[in-house]
Amino acid sequence: MITRSAHCSIKVVLSVSLVLSVWPTSGQSQTNIGQSSVINEYNAIHHPVVGHKGMVSSQNAAATRVGVEILENGGNAVDAAVAVGLTLAVTLPRAGNLGGGGFMLVHIAGEQRTVAIDFRETAPALSSPDMFFGSDGEVDNTEYRSTHKSSAIPGTIAGLDHILRRYGTMEWADLVEPALRLAREGFPVTEDLANNLRVSKSRLMMNPVAASIFYKPDGQEYEVGEIFQQPQLAWTLDQLKTHGAETFYQGEIAKRLIEGMNNHNGLITMEDLKNYSVVEREPVRGTFRNFNIAAMSAPSSGGMAIVQMLNILENFPIRDLGYGSADAMHIMTESMKLAYADRSKYLGDPDYLDIPVEKLTSKVYAKHLAEGISMENARSSDDILPGDLSPYESAETTNYSILDEQGNAVVNTYTLMASYGSGVVVEGLGFLMNNNMGNFTLRPDIPDPFGLMGSVDNQIMPGRRPVSSMTPLMVLRDGVPFLLTGSPGGSKIITTNLQLLVNVLEHGMNIADATAAPRIHHQWYPDRLEVESGFSPDALRILTGRGHNLRFSAGMGSLQTVLFDGELYYGYSDPRRPGAMSLGVQNPRNWQ
Ligand code: DON
Numbered sequence: 001m002i003t004r005s006a007h008c009s010i011k012v013v014l015s016v017s018l019v020l021s022v023w024p025t026s027g028q029s030q031t032n033i034g035q036s037s038v039i040n041e042y043n044a045i046h047h048p049v050v051g052h053k054g055m056v057s058s059q060n061a062a063a064t065r066v067g068v069e070i071l072e073n074g075g076n077a078v079d080a081a082v083a084v085g086l087t088l089a090v091t092l093p094r095a096g097n098l099g100g101g102g103f104m105l106v107h108i109a110g111e112q113r114t115v116a117i118d119f120r121e122t123a124p125a126l127s128s129p130d131m132f133f134g135s136d137g138e139v140d141n142t143e144y145r146s147t148h149k150s151s152a153i154p155g156t157i158a159g160l161d162h163i164l165r166r167y168g169t170m171e172w173a174d175l176v177e178p179a180l181r182l183a184r185e186g187f188p189v190t191e192d193l194a195n196n197l198r199v200s201k202s203r204l205m206m207n208p209v210a211a212s213i214f215y216k217p218d219g220q221e222y223e224v225g226e227i228f229q230q231p232q233l234a235w236t237l238d239q240l241k242t243h244g245a246e247t248f249y250q251g252e253i254a255k256r257l258i259e260g261m262n263n264h265n266g267l268i269t270m271e272d273l274k275n276y277s278v279v280e281r282e283p284v285r286g287t288f289r290n291f292n293i294a295a296m297s298a299p300s301s302g303g304m305a306i307v308q309m310l311n312i313l314e315n316f317p318i319r320d321l322g323y324g325s326a327d328a329m330h331i332m333t334e335s336m337k338l339a340y341a342d343r344s345k346y347l348g349d350p351d352y353l354d355i356p357v358e359k360l361t362s363k364v365y366a367k368h369l370a371e372g373i374s375m376e377n378a379r380s381s382d383d384i385l386p387g388d389l390s391p392y393e394s395a396e397t398t399n400y401s402i403l404d405e406q407g408n409a410v411v412n413t414y415t416l417m418a419s420y421g422s423g424v425v426v427e428g429l430g431f432l433m434n435n436n437m438g439n440f441t442l443r444p445d446i447p448d449p450f451g452l453m454g455s456v457d458n459q460i461m462p463g464r465r466p467v468s469s470m471t472p473l474m475v476l477r478d479g480v481p482f483l484l485t486g487s488p489g490g491s492k493i494i495t496t497n498l499q500l501l502v503n504v505l506e507h508g509m510n511i512a513d514a515t516a517a518p519r520i521h522h523q524w525y526p527d528r529l530e531v532e533s534g535f536s537p538d539a540l541r542i543l544t545g546r547g548h549n550l551r552f553s554a555g556m557g558s559l560q561t562v563l564f565d566g567e568l569y570y571g572y573s574d575p576r577r578p579g580a581m582s583l584g585v586q587n588p589r590n591w592q
Contacts, residue, residue, distance in 0.1 A: 041510070044509070044510050044512065044513050045512075045513055045516070046510075046512035046513050046515070046516045046572075047510070047512050048510055048511050048512045048563070048570035048571055048572040048582070049570065049571045049572065049582045049583060049584055050568055050569065050570060050571075050584055051568070051569035051570075051571065051583070051584015051585050051586070052568065052569070052584065052585065052586050053071070053404075053405040053569070053584075053585040053586045054068075054071045054077070054402070054403055054404045054405050054569055054584065054585035055401075055402070055403050055562045055564075055569035055570065055571040055582060055583070055584050055585065056068050056071070056080060056084065056400070056401075056402050056562075056571070056582065056583055056585075057400060057401045057402075057484075057560040057561055057562050057571040057572065057573055057580075057581075057582040057583075058084055058088065058398070058399075058400035058401075058560055058573070058580065058581065058582075059088075059092060059095070059398045059399070059400070059488075059558055059560060059573065059574075059577055059579065059580040060087075060088055060091050060092040060096070060398075060579055060580065060581070061190075061579060061580070061581035062087065062091040062182065062187060063084045063087040063088045063091055063092065063096070063400070064084070064400075064573075064580075064581040064582065064583050065581075065583065066080075066083050066084055066087045066178040066179075067080040067081070067083060067084040067087075067400070067402055067583075068080075068583045068584075068585055069178070070083050070170070070175070071402075071404055071405075071585045072585055072586065074169075075168075075169060075170050075175075075404075076167075076168065076169050076404050076406060076408045077402040077403060077404040077408040077409050077410045078106060078163050078164060078167040078168040078169075078408060078410055079164070079168045079169055079170040079175060080402045080404070080410070081104070081106075081160075081163065081400070081402050081410035081412055082160045082163065082164050082168060082170075082172075082175045083175040083176075083178055083179070084400050084402065084412075085156065085159075085160050085400075085412060085414065086098075086160065086175065086176055086178075086179035086237070086240075087178055087179045087182060088398060088400070089156075089179065089233070089431060090179050090182045090183045090187075090230065090233060090237075091182060091187060091193075092193075092398060092579075093193075093214070093420065093432060094196055094200070094396045094416070094419045094420050095396040095397050095398035095414075095415060095416060095419070095488060096398060096414075097154075097156055097414060097415070097416045097421070097431065097432065097434065098154070098156055098157055098236065098248070098431040099151070099154045099156070099416065099421060099431050099432055099433040099434055100121065100154055100155075100156050100414055100415050100416040100417070100421060100433075100434040100436065101119050101120045101121035101152070101154055101155035101156055101159070101414060101415070101434065101436065102119060102120065102155070102156065102159065102397075102412060102413050102414025102415055102470055103116065103117065103118055103119070103120065103296045103300050103412075103413055103414070103468065103470050103471075103472055104116070104117040104119070104159065104163065104410055104411065104412040104413075104414075104472055105117070105283060105294060105295070105296065105409075105410070105411045105472045105473065105474050105484075106163055106167055106408075106409070106410050107294075107407070107408060107409040107410075107474060107476075107481050108167055108408060109406045109407035109408045109409075109480075110406075112479045114283055114294045114474060114476070115280050115281075115282075115283070116280070116281040116282065116283040116294075116296055116297050116303075117159055117162065117163060117278060117279075117280060117281075118155075118278065118279040118280075118281050118297075118299065118300075118465070119155035119156060119158055119159025119160075119162070119278045119414075120155055120299055120300075120436075120465040120466070120468060121151075121152030121153055121154055121155055121434055121436045121465070121466075122152055122153045122155070122272075122276060122463060122464065122465050123152055123153075123437065123440070123460055123461060123462055123463060123464050123465075123466070124152065124153055124267040124268045124269065124272045124462065125269065125271065125272055125462045125463070126267040126269065126462070127152075127267055127437070127460050127461070127462055128460060128462075129442075129459045129460045129461065131143075131149070131267075131460060132144040132149075132437070132442060132460075133442070139442055139446065144435075144437070144438060144442075145418065145422065145435050145438060145449070146203070146206060146422055146423050146424070146435065147264070147265070147266075147422060147424065148260065148261055148264040148265060148266030148267075148268075148422070148424055148433070149265055149266055149267055149437070150422045150424075150434075150435035150436075150437050150438065151266065151268060151421070151422055151424070151433040151434050151435060151436070151437065152268075152434060152436045152437050152465075152466070153268055153272045153273065153276050154248075154276075154433070154434060155276060155278065156414055157240065157245045157248040157249070158245060158248075158249065158276055158277070158278045159278050159414075160245070161244070161245035162278040163410070167408070172241075172244060172245070173241045173242070176237055176240050176241040177241065179237055180234060180237040180238060180241055183229070183230040183231075183233040183234040183237055183430075184229065184230075184231070184234035184237075184238075185227075185229065186227040186228050186229035186230070187227065187228060188224075188225050188226065188227060188228075189222045189223065189224055189225060189226050189227075189228045190224065190579050191224050191578060191579070192577070192578045192579030193222075193228070193579070194221065194222060194223065194224045196419070197214050197215070197221060197222065198221055200419055200420055201215070201221070203419075203420065203423050204420055204423055205219070206423055207423050207424050207425060209232075209424075209425040209426070209427050210420070210423055210424065210425040210432065213230060213232065213233075213425060213430060230430050231430070232425075232428060232429060232430025233429075233430030233431055234430070235428070235429075235430065236253055236429050236430055236431060239251070239252055239253050240253070248273075249273045249274060249276055250270075250273065250274055253429065254270060254273050255270075256426060256427070256428045256429050257273070257426055257429065258270050258273070259426075259427075260424075260426035260427055260429070261426075264424075279351075281297045281298075281350070282297060283295055283296065283297055283303060283474075284296070284297045284303030284304050284306075284307055284357060284361060285307070285361075286306075286307030286310060286311065286361055288310040288311075288313075288314060288501065288505055288506075289314070289505060289506070291475050291476070291477060291482070291505055292475065292476045292477070293306065293307060293310065293473065293474075293475055293476075293501075294473065294474045294475075294476060295307065295471055295472070295473035295474070295497075296413075296470065296471050296472050296473065297350070297357070298347060298348070298349070298350040298355050298357070298467070299347070299348065299349045299350065299465040299466065299467050299468055300467070300468040300469065300470050300471060301343040301347040301467055301468065301469055301494070302468070302469055302470060302471025302472075302473070302493060302494050302497065303471060303473065304339075304342075304343070304346075304347070304355075304357060304360050304361060305339040305340065305342075305343055305471075305494045305498075306471060306473060306494060306497060306498055306501070307360075307361040308335075308338070308339045308342065308360055308361055308365075308366060308369075309332075309335045309336065309338075309339045309494075309498050310498070310501065310502075311361065311362075311363050311365075311366030311367075312331075312335040312338065312339075312366045312369050312370045312373075313331065313332065313335055313502065313506075314363070314366070315366070315367055315370035315371075316331050316370065318331065318332075318502060318506050318507075319506045319507055319508070322507075323503065323507045323509070323517060324517075324518070324535055324536060324539060325539060326538075326539040326540075326542035326543050326546075327375065329520055329535075329539060329543060330375065330378070330543060330546060330548070331373060331375075332498075332499075332502070332520065333378070333520060333522045333529050333543075333548060334373045334378070334379060335369075335370075335373075336495055336498075336521070336522040336523065336524070337379060337381065337522050337523075337524045338369050338524075339494070340452070340491075340494075340522070340523045340524035340525075341381075341524045342360055343452075343467075344452065344453040344454055344455065344524070344525075345455055346360060346455075347454070347455075347457075347458065347467045348455070348457035348458050348464075348467060349457075349458075349464045349465045349466075349467075351464075351465075352457070352461070352464055353457045376546060377546055377547050378529075378543075378546050378547035378548040378549075380527055380547065381524050381525050381526070381527035396415075396416075396418075396419040396420075396488050397413060397414065397415035397416075397417075397470060397487075397488035397489070397490070397493070398413070398414065398415070398488055398558070398560075399411065399412065399413040399472065399485075399486030399487050399488065399558070399559070399560045400412055400486075400560050401472075401484035401485060401486060401560050401561060401562040401571075402484075402562070403481055403484060403562045403564055403569060404585075405585070407480055407481060407564075409474060409481040409484055409562075411472035411473065411474060411484045411485065411486050412472060412486070413470040413471065413472045413486040413487070413488070413493070414470075415434070415436070415470060415488070416432055416433070416434045416435070416436070417434050417435045417436040417438055417439065418435055418438070418449075420432050421433055421434045421435050421436075422434065422435035423435075436466060437460065437466070438466075439466035439467060439468060440454075440458055440459060440460045440464075440466040440467075441453075441454030441455065441456075441458040441459050441467075442459070442460075443459070444456060447525065447526075449490075450469070450490040450491035450523075451491065451523065451525065451526055452469075452491050452523060452525075453524075453525050454467060469489075469490060469491050469492075469493045469494050470486070470493055471486060471487075471493050471494055471497050472484075472485075472486040473485060473486060473497055473501075475501070475505070480564070480566075481564060482563065482564060482565075483501075483504060483511070483561065483562070483563045483564075484561065484562045484563075485497060485500050485501075485559055485560070485561040485562075486559070486560065487500075487557035487558055487559045487560070487574070488557060488558050489556055489557035489558070491521075491523045492519075492521045492523075492530075492556045492557055493557060495519070495520070495521045495522070495523075495556075496519060496521075496556050496557030496559060497557075497559070499514075499517070499519050499520070500514050500515060500559050500561060503515075503517055504563070510563075510570070511561045511563050511570055511571075511572045512572045514561075515559050515561060515572050515573075515574050515575070516575060517534075518531070518532040518533065518534035518535050519531075519532050519556045519557065520532070520535075521553065521556055527549055528549040528550070528551050529543065529548040529549060529550050529551070530551050530552075530553035530556070531550060531551070531552060531553060532552075532553055532554075532555060532556060533552060555576035555577075556576070557574065557576065558573075558574040558576050558577040558580065559572075559573075559574045560573055560574065560580065560582070561573075561582075562582070569584055569585070571583065571584060
């Protein structure tokens with residue numbers, strides 16, 4: 001293919017932008033970024049929720065309410081984050097968890113410091129690179145996805161305990177209480193939960209304990225509005241409340257967990273649990289226009305990729321090209337491919353690998369990459385055999401974002417990996433275990449369940465943490481959190497977050513319009529540009545003409561976003577996942 005020189009292609013974009021700049025670019029709100037008037041601007045289509053003294057945004061309304069209650073009772077964002085994290089394990093069992101892990105960004109207002117908390121699951125000591133290959137040399141997909149063996153050592157309880165000890169103000173027992181109450185007394189089954197359990201039935205019925213929890217004794221599904229109680233989970237939460245987080249790693253919970261592992265060929269041992277530790281890391285940092293970005297560092301690839309893509313985009317007049325224009329979509333797609341290509345080569349567990357973060361996130365490197373983007377042609381990725389993605393299509397992770405009145409903030413993205421994780425509930429514990437061993441690279445020529453490629457540096461090794469796409473992120477203005485966001489979506493997490501940032505920081509949309517706007521996704525391999533419905537057919541035709549291999553996609557991600565403009569708190573929960581809710585602290589009654 002003939003590609004125009006980069007210098008020349010950028011000139012083309014600039015001249016197009018001169019023409020476009022006299023027109024409204026997209027029909028979206030052109031609000032000045034961060035101004036408090038966003039709520040009242042009728043040129044915006046969607047409007048965020050407003051709070052006066054803080055905001056909680058999560059994928060489950062009951063959990064959001066718990067978080068707001070903690071803030072209203074004087075807890076800080078960290079206290080609320082602990083309670084929300086535990087509650088989601090009860091009310092959003094497909095992703096909220098005790099048996100998984102994740103990443104958090106915590107901003108401590110008093111110290112003007114943002115820290116990245118790595119509570120990612122870790123490979124057990126007995127794991128090995130070939131543990132999921134059968135004697136025929138093929139990957140045993142059942143072992144890999146749906147067994148005790150597919151679980152890595154969980155980090156969630158250690159992570160929540162860690163932030164509370166360091167940065168919280170309330171008692172652990174008081175923060176466990178709301179989740180315990182919801183598990184013990186039950187809660188009315190929501191439309192979302194009923195529907196999700198219906199869709200996941202065949203998978204959950206494979207594990208007798210899961211079947212006995214999520215369905216009635218005769219195997220029937222729970223109806224909307226019926227009270228759903230989880231006595232086994234209540235036992236576990238009661239242990240946690242009474243004996244603290246240690247009991248998960250060394251006490252009664254640990255004993256039951258290991259018994260289950262021993263009875264079903266799982267690899268996790270008591271020693272593994274005892275050795276599990278949370279790591280505080282430096283966030284990946286970058287800038288975009290005049291904003292400071294802090295995002296999750298390795299073993300998540302998200303921060304690196306987001307900063308790299310923003311750096312590339314800074315070389316183009318994206319705002320002038322306009323949201324949804326073929327040119328803007330083309331440039332964003334080409335940036336995505338470049339970042340995901342680097343992800344496959346350079347990312348791994350930073351405790352075992354030197355990751356060239358500075359180079360990957362440097363403006364100079366990004367400029368070089370930007371110069372290689374042709375405006376006329378999509379760059380092709382080599383053909384590969386795509387992985388079988390079907391079992392993971394409805395996979396779930398979840399994110400929540402919390403900002404309090406003092407300016408403390410927590411963004412937590414945590415996961416069981418697939419929807420309901422491995423589908424395994426250990427007898428007597430009532431919570432699902434992760435199948436996050438699936439985020440390791442089995443072999444560099446085998447894509448992961450999301451189709452992502454990886455290197456030998458992400459192969460299974462005892463003590464290693466698998467590369468992740470989970471990307472809690474914050475935008476700071478003058479050292480103060482301005483925007484918090486994060487999303488589920490497997491490999492699409494990174495591009496989902498990127499588009500929220502570009503829509504707000506570049507296109508000037510409020511967070512509601514920015515969230516609702518249709519998304520695209522490209523991950524280098526497989527070589528296809530996924531698009532949600534709602535884009536202009538004209539733009540899509542132009543993209544196809546440039547060589548993009550277009551595919552329509554189901555809704556991508558579920559952003560849970562908070563924005564603080566210096567005066568008011570805005571929240572918005574992605575409409576792509578029903579049941580989510582953002583709620584402000586001390587909103588005037590009868591307003592919204
Ligand atoms: O860490 C990761 O990248 C994956 N375990 C995330 C899984 C996920 O987002 C599934 N949800 N939609």
